[in-house]
Amino acid sequence: MVSLLKKKKTAAEIVAASRAENKITAQELIDGIFSNFMEFHGDRASGDDAAIIGGIAEFNGQMVTVIATDKGVSVDERIKKHFGSPQPSGYRKSLRLMKQAEKFKRPVITFINTSGAYPGKSAEESGQGEAIARNLLEISNLKVPVIAIIYGEAGSGGALALACGDEVWMLENSMYSVLSPEGFASILWKDGSRSDEAAEVMKLTPQALFDQNVIEGIIPESSSNKKTCKEIAAVLEKRLHLLQSRKPHDLVKQRQARFRKF
Numbered sequence: 001m002v003s004l005l006k007k008k009k010t011a012a013e014i015v016a017a018s019r020a021e022n023k024i025t026a027q028e029l030i031d032g033i034f035s036n037f038m039e040f041h042g043d044r045a046s047g048d049d050a051a052i053i054g055g056i057a058e059f060n061g062q063m064v065t066v067i068a069t070d071k072g073v074s075v076d077e078r079i080k081k082h083f084g085s086p087q088p089s090g091y092r093k094s095l096r097l098m099k100q101a102e103k104f105k106r107p108v109i110t111f112i113n114t115s116g117a118y119p120g121k122s123a124e125e126s127g128q129g130e131a132i133a134r135n136l137l138e139i140s141n142l143k144v145p146v147i148a149i150i151y152g153e154a155g156s157g158g159a160l161a162l163a164c165g166d167e168v169w170m171l172e173n174s175m176y177s178v179l180s181p182e183g184f185a186s187i188l189w190k191d192g193s194r195s196d197e198a199a200e201v202m203k204l205t206p207q208a209l210f211d212q213n214v215i216e217g218i219i220p221e222s223s224s225n226k227k228t229c230k231e232i233a234a235v236l237e238k239r240l241h242l243l244q245s246r247k248p249h250d251l252v253k254q255r256q257a258r259f260r261k262f
Contacts, residue, residue, distance in 0.1 A: 009173075009205070010196075010199075010200065011181075011196075011199035011200045011202070011203065011204040011205050011208075012181075012195075012196035012199045012200065014172075014173055014174070014175060014199075014204060014205050014206070015175055015181060015195075015199050015204055017173035018113075018152050018153050018173055018174045018175045019152070019153060020173075023113070023151070023152050023173075024151060024225050024228055024229075025070065025071075025073060026053050026068035026069065026070035026071075026111055026113070027053070027070065028225050028229075029068065029111050029149075029151065029229060029232070030053070030057065030066060030068065030111075032225060032226060032228075032229030032230075033059065033229045033232055033233050033236070034057035034058060034059050034064070034066060035057065035058045035059075036057060036058045037055055037056070037057040037066065038055045038056050038057070039053060039054065039055040040054055040055045040056070040093075040097060041093075042089075042093060042096075043088075043089045043090075043092035043093040043095075043096055044092075044096060045089070045092055046088070046089050046092075046126060047087075047089040048089065048093065049086055049087045049088075049089040049090030049091075049093060050070075050072075050077075050080050050081045051069060051070060051071075051081040051082055051084055051085060051086040051087065051090050051114070051118070052067060052068070052069055052070070052086050052090035052091075052093055052094055053066075053067070053068045053069075053070050054066065054067040054068070054093060054094055054097045055097070056106065059109075059233075059236065059237075059240075060237055060240075062106075062107075063104075063106050064101075064106055064107045064108070064109055064240075065097050065098065065100070065101035065106050065107070065108045065109070066109050066110075066111075067094045067097055067098070067108065067109070067110045067111070067162060068110065068111035068112075068113075069084050069086060069090075069111070069112055069113055069114040069159075069162065070084060070113075071083050071084030071113060071114075071152075072084070082118045082120075083115070084113055084114045084115065084152075084153075085114055085115060085116060085117060085118040085119070085158065086114065086117055086118060086158060086161075087117075087118045087120075087122070087123045087126065087128070088123060088126040088127050088128050088130075088131035089126070091117075091131040091132055091134070091135050091161050091162075092131055092134075094110075094135065094161075094162060095134060095135050095138055095139075098138070098139060098142060098146075099138065099142075101142075101144055102142050102143055102144050105144060106144060107144055107145040107146070107147070107240055107243070107244065108142070108144060108145065108146045108147070108165070109146075109147050109148075109149070109236065110146070110147070110148045110149065110162040110163065110165065111148075111149050111151055112148060112149070112150045112151065112152075112154045112159050112162050112163055113150070113151050113152030113153055113154070113174075114152075114153060114154065114155060114158050114159055115153050115155045115158075115180065116155035116156045116157070116158035116159065116180075117132060117156070117157060117158030117161070118158075131161075132157045132158070132160075132161040135161040135162070135164075136160065136161060136164055139164050139165065140164060140252070140255060140256050140259070141252055142252070142255075143248035143249075143251065143252060144248070144251075145165075145166055145240060145243035145244055145246075145251065146164075146165030146166050146255070147165055147166060147167050147168075147169070147236060147239055147240065147243070148162060148163040148164075148165040148167070148168045148169070149169050149170075149171070149219070149232060149235075150163065150168065150169070150170040150171065150174045150175075150176050150215075151170075151171045151174055152171075152174055152175075153174070153175055154170075154174065154175065154176040154177070155177060155178075155179075155180060156177075156178050156179065159176065163176075164255075164259060165255070166243055166251065166254065166255050166258070167216040167239055167243070168214070168215045168216060169215060169216055169217050169218070169219055169232075169235055169239075170206040170209065170215050170217075170218055170219065171206075171218075171219050171221045171228070171232075172206055172218050172219065172220060172221045173221050174206060175204045175205075175206075176206075176209055176214070176215070177202060177204055179202075180195075181195040181196070181198040181199040181202060181204060182195045182198070184198040184201070184202055185197065185198040206218045216239075217235070219231050219232055219235055
């Protein structure tokens with residue numbers, strides 16, 4: 001499902017839209033797509049990272065595991081959640097829920113909106129790199145379907161740790177990149193103010209990623225959250241049905257092949 005936009009947006013405009021204040025939130029997505037959501041807390045090791053919301057919910061009559069990065073709404077929430085940048089405990093919590101989903105044969109659906117993993121000293125001391133690497137390794141071997149939906153920013157390994165699923169879809173006003181355009185401009189040109197130019201060079205548009213077979217498709221985005229949720233639900237219904245028809249061994253084999261081709 002590739003969105004046909006009435007007006008083609010520039011990469012810089014899409015970057016701005018992906019970071020917009022009125023961007024649909026993780027909680028709005030969960031409430032608008034699923035029913036009977038029950039949130040789970042903690043990584044059973046060190047803590048509970050508020051930047052990641054996770055739990056089980058009902059979708060079209062079956063139970064699924066839902067995991068989402070969340071930037072928060074109020075100032076206090078955003079500070080608490082590090083503006084949607086997960087710490088090691090967040091990635092370990094998400095992995096705990098994914099392994100639980102595998103045990104009970106539940107599909108996993110992730111929603112991603114993060115500029116990247118939390119870069120603070122405390123995160124590094126707690127094993128940020130290991131936590132992300134562990135997610136990549138374990139998710140690649142999960143024997144249940146994993147669908148990732150990028151609904152805002154999706155930066156570097158902090159996003160990939162939740163996006164290495166069987167399929168990756170993007171809302172039309174979202175971005176997925178190893179580096180921010182500001183970071184790219186600062187490194188390449190020593191001038192962060194050239195971020196709009198960098199966004200064009202980096203091809204930070206869902207359409208560019210679709211054309212390169214990095215993602216499976218683009219989901220239309222509306223000013224109405226209800227309509228956006230309906231579009232996402234339609235994709236999930238169709239793709240889950242297809243993925244659940246595959247044998248677990250084939251699912252793992254095809255998922256690993258998907259990422260190895262890059």
